[in-house]
Amino acid sequence: MxxxxxxxxxxxxxxxxxxxxxxxxxxxxxxxxxxxxxxxxxxxxxxxxxxxxxxxxxxxxxxxxxxxxxxxxxxxxxxxxxxxxxxxxSQAAWDPAESAREFTIYGSDYGFTTVGRLVSELAAERAPRVRFRFVLHNPSVVEDAANRLRSVDGMVIPHGFLTDLPFLDLWQDDWVAIVAGSNDTVGDVLSRDELSVLPWVMNYQTRSAFTSAERQVQQLGVEPRIEAVVESFLAIPQFVAGTSRVGIIHAALAPLAMRAADVRVVELPFAPTPIVNALWWHPVHTHDPEHAWMRALFEEAGRIIGSGETA
Structure with missing residues (x-):
């Protein structure tokens, strides 16, 4: 047969x-x-x-x-x-303005509220029927990214977690600390002693899920006194407001955090290593013209965020 x-x-x-x-x-x-x-x-x-x-x-x-x-x-x-x-x-001639394609992107709430939001706005202006589906990743998705990215269009995640996959650098971001607006015991800069004494709100706490700034705190010999762990960057300000807690978030999220909760930004007592956010995808998508159009949107959105045009 x-x-x-x-x-x-x-x-x-x-x-x-x-x-x-x-x-x-x-x-x-x-x-x-x-x-x-x-x-x-x-x-x-x-x-x-x-x-x-x-x-x-x-x-x-x-x-x-x-x-x-x-x-x-x-x-x-x-x-x-x-x-x-x-x-x-596939279509003989793909026209973004006429397409109804759905792109699926893995990422965190941080990635979605920054570059994801802007990409969806740019797409709505140029291809009103194109849709984006943003799906929260988790440690198991990140660890199995080489397989998961075969069936979705990409993942927004900083360098340091994925290797051996095509990527497009989007923008560089820094880390800042936040404390409650009512916390008058902390000045404009956290001290190393305050890092050790104050209770913390952390984002993720496993061997495969962490932020580079949280890792730097531990590398300074400080073991944070963790009171809450939340798998959402946007939730951290809500857990800090009205308490003596400290949290670390991306600088791009600081304006949103201060609008969402009574918190203020303070400097860390060390120079945090910046992160470079990137869009990652499986090689099977590289030569797809529709995927290339999508990547161009992310590249444009990353340039806008990096220039500080959005807040």
Whole structure:
């Protein structure tokens, strides 16, 4: 039997189910992701198991794990699904003003409220039917970026977390500390003693999730007394206002923080290492003209932010 005849007998809808199952590692979550009933996705899993003669998902206690074959299929599945999507989205002549394409970008709330917001505004002016979907990343997404970026259009994240992927530098940002507006015990500059004594609000606290400024504090020999950990840069001012706490945020977020809560900006007792924000993507997208148009929007937005034209 030829490869063409074999392919014609396959239900390519199973590829979508397989991708969801491999990503979610749960029939329930995969069904929710695809907006299907659990029995419907269970039926697809049964067909996949029969086709591959493999369980795909194997129960281990109260959870499911991917079988060795499923682990090998993961890369091929996301690549095949993304390639199929690109095939059917492609047009002989792509006109941004007429396109209804959706671009999906991973990032943090910091990235979305800065460059993401501006990119969406630029796109709305030039391509009103184009849509952006901004999805919050997490440590597992960042650690698996080489695979996750096959099926989305990019990730906004500073240098220091990803390697061996194409990227576009956007703008450089600095770090500042914030304290409550009512905190009159701290002057315009935090002292090293105050870093040690004051309670902290931190953003992330794991071996793979941290900010460079928080790491610098520890490298100074200061072990912060952490009272709260929030996985949102925009939430930090709310946890600082009305308390004796200190937090560290990006300089680009400082105006927004002061509008959102009663906090003020103070200098750190050391020179924080600036960060360079970048847009990262999988090589499969590099020569896609629609993706190149999107990257140009991010480049323009990064230049505007870097010049200080937005606040």
């Amino acid at each position: 030829t490869d063409h005849l074999l392919l014609s007998r396959l239900d390519l809808n199973l590829l979508v189910s397989l991708d969801a199952l491999l990503t979610e590692r749960s029939v329930t979550r995969a069904a929710e992701r695809l907006h299907l009933s659990q029995p419907a996705l269970s039926a697809s899993l049964a067909r996949l198991r029969a086709h591959f003669d493999d369980p795909i998902l194997a129960r281990r206690g109260n959870t499911y794990e991917l079988t060795p074959l499923a682990l090998r299929l993961a890369d091929h599945t996301t690549t095949a699904l993304e390639a199929a999507r690109r095939v059917f989205e």
